[in-house]
Amino acid sequence: MRSEIKPDGDFVKQWIAIRTVEAELDRSILSLIDKHRKGAKLDEAGLLRSLIRLSQDPEDANGSD
């Protein structure tokens, strides 16, 4: 059974933390989402760039800029 996200609190932070532990989603992608968020804000252009880089070089799991 999947862990529950509490109805109150920081949803985005909880979601990333729980899904990373569960390992049902692609961890390198979760890691990129986490890397490009500041609180609940997302650096969309940065995440897109990193995802494309990851697709071209799967070894570069961190999608370093």
Place this chain on the structure above:
Amino acid sequence: MQMAPIKQLVVGGFRGVLSPLTLPFVKGKTPRSLVIYGRNGTGKSSITDAWEWFHTEKIVHLAREGAGPSSYPHVSAQAGETYVEVQFANDDLGKIRLDFDPKRITMPAASGNIANFRAIAPHPCHIRFEDLTRFVYLTKADKYDALAQLMGFTTQVDFQKALKRVLRSLSDRLETLERDVDQLESDLSACLSLTAVDDKSVLKSLNQLLARHSIGPVASTEELRSASKTLTTLVEKDPGSQELSDLRALRKAIEGTQLPDGLGRNLLSYIKLAEALKQEERDAVDLLLVNLYEQGLDVLTHRREQGLETKNCPLCGKPFEGDLLDHISAELSSLQELKQSRDALEKKRRQTQKLLMPLSAFSKSLQDLWQEIEPVAKQWPIASLIAHLDEVEKTLDQLRDALQVEPENITTEVVKLMQSGRQSLLLQVGKLETLQKELLHQTTERVQILEQDTSRAQLVTDHTKVLSALELWGRWTVVHTQLIGLQKVHRGFQIAVDDYIHSSTDNVQKRFDTVSSDVQTYFEILEERTEGLGQPVLKLLPDQDRAVVLQVEFRGEPVYPAYRYLSESQLNSFGLAVFLASAKHFNPDFRFLILDDVINSFDVYKRPQVITLLKQEFSDHQVLLLTHDSVWCDQLSEKCPSWVQYRFIRLEPGSGPVVMEGVSPLEEIERLINEDKPVSAGRDMGPFLERQLQQLCESFGVMVKYNQRNEYTLDPLLDRFCVRVRRKLGTNHKLYKAVKALQEESGFRNICAHWKDPESPITMQEMLAVVEKWKAIDELVRCKRCHVFLQYDGRSGFVCSSCNITRLQKA
């Protein structure tokens, strides 16, 4: 945990407040709730804005209007004068101040433990009238966003939208790569006559070609490159083969300079469409208004379905003569026709742009090949063709520039440029075709001679195929690898985004479930007087992104979606219920609420229900209430005497709100008596008594003769009230005696006769006696604990509706 978390709020240099404005919440030594009365434009909303900024560092409703942090300081505030300071009752929080930094307007400087405060209060504490009204007119997705604001999950919805935008961009990129791969596969298939493109098939086909020229099989791109060089050497060794190869390339280059079929027709129809759009009565720029008119039509139709007429323009507020709905429908219809014309022109523009491919690459090939075959082609008109192509290219450039202009920006000059470009092209095409035809004829004749040697023809054909295949296969390998990588990442990201949306929806549903019981309770208190309405339930639509609908029970039947059936006021009740329930549940450690003019949207009879709701369900909360309804404010002060009161008298542009301590109506009357102004006191006492007696008669279930003229109603109200008290409590009851005493008071009779049109003066002593006698009654008919009027219990007593204790019984 403190019952009332705030002791004092100070706002300086912020929005409408210039001089520091201090709002103490303390009465005696205890922090209390606070009500601020002020007419519109006296600066009340600056307080809510200041709180929102202090809590979240932004002001959402201003951002919606395009006003950012630079609009937060008062126009005359100097650097360092814009701040909000809160003194908390909780010693751990103490005093916290947030200063606006003019150099970094989005990064205010905080002193004190603001992070701790925000951790204790993670949920919005404030709500404005406009937050409730927005709820009425929005689409399903927008309602979801409005609920997100009321329930404090805006950030997770914003994150969801951001993830979806990234997914869309990734999908677009994937689509482009798929198109590129398809094109390369199609070219490669045509080149090698393949049915499917993969490394094995490509190598097999190429090895068959190479074998014809005794070149051994290859197994990789590298080996193929080497084999192609061997083949090139074979071609170069035979001058005839080299010439044939060059001539075939020349023929291909000449064919490449042919203008596409249909270019002339496309240019003509584009010009006609552009001219037609220019002749429209309306400017294409007006198309920006289409969304506005569509929303306007939705709103007006919605109102008409509810039986509401809209006589004023919802944008400018000015009266509209005629049927506004018909007018907006006609305007929208005209704009939609204009949009169709614009869209047709845009489609044609894009089609034509695609036909205007540059000819320069073919010119360059012609130039290079000409040098290779010069001895054979000395007399051929290649130079003329190249020179003429330069002229044609200039014309095409002119047309390309004109086609860059989007339909909204097309001017008469642009249309003229298109027309002259088309004319030039028509003139140039004849010469171009003649030169192409002559050159193709000469080239083909020479090719036919060389192709009489079939082995030579085969060698040149295979050589061309191998070179093309090598180039296409190399590109295909790179792009195909990129595609596979992107498909994998896209799939993984899509699953993550879907999971986020699913989790967020579950989370929101849990929030709904958590607060739903309270939402029902609060909604039913607010709508207590609406017969048959209740049981509101929020439902998420799982198959739609960010869609939520409301269901209510109407006369026992579930109504879904309820937005179509509820009035604006009922929807506002629902919105307020959701906000209050969410604030209660999601800020359990910070029980503070700001309600900014929220009763505006409620009918007058429903406004007291807000007081009832606050008293019944939020007695453990501290409330900052802002209102411009003085009657309602007086009702609040009677029912909640412990609240601190302020009045914003006016707004001084050079300083801010002019504030005075608020007093109850009776205290104001006593002040006038003390200042020896009995006539003024009498004028205030009349409406005050009338309002009090109307409420009392309702609570006591008194039957009063209806008076449509609304004149001199005090006497019959008190008379019938006296009869009711005598019948239910008896003539020995002290309430009956107190009522009789007031009834017999000459001052009261003077007020009855003259308060609406005073002719004879009333004395100070008479006024004093009336006030004292009214106070004696008020003390008996009001619950001492709950401060509300008692209600007839339907049998023989009078009970407090709040604490349910019987306070009056027959003597």
